[in-house]
Amino acid sequence: MSNFLFLFRGGDAARTEQSPEEMQEHMQKWGAWMGGLKEKGQLVDGLPLSKEGKVVENSGDVITDGPFAEGAEVVGGYLIVSANELNEAVEISKGCPIFEHKGNVEVREIMSMNM
Numbered sequence: 001m002s003n004f005l006f007l008f009r010g011g012d013a014a015r016t017e018q019s020p021e022e023m024q025e026h027m028q029k030w031g032a033w034m035g036g037l038k039e040k041g042q043l044v045d046g047l048p049l050s051k052e053g054k055v056v057e058n059s060g061d062v063i064t065d066g067p068f069a070e071g072a073e074v075v076g077g078y079l080i081v082s083a084n085e086l087n088e089a090v091e092i093s094k095g096c097p098i099f100e101h102k103g104n105v106e107v108r109e110i111m112s113m114n115m
Helices: 012-016 020-039 086-093 097-101
Strands: 002-009 043-048 053-057 062-066 075-083 104-109
Touching: 002 086, 012 097, 020 043, 020 075, 020 097, 075 086, 086 104, 097 104
Parallel strands: none
Antiparallel strands: 002 075, 002 104, 043 075, 053 062
16 A cells, blocks of 8 residues: 545635535535545545745745745645555545536655655
């Protein structure tokens, strides 16, 4: 088994147009999806990310408020999921509720650093 990082991008525009009831219903779908992964032993960790942050560049000489990428590019959260291989992780990602809001999931294997 390997661990895979799911990076969630986009979908914010559709979310801001939802009523509180629609937003709660959507969040319940996230909870159900993540709960199912947890029951199967596939969910390792994951949380949403704050919209505020800083971008550090040039060895810390340049620090700016950010991220200010286009809305579809901003990472809104992550999950770490356990799967046998990349294609299995991709199949798992297809159940993500972010697709209801035209967001996307980047799936990347987490490599080990043998020190």
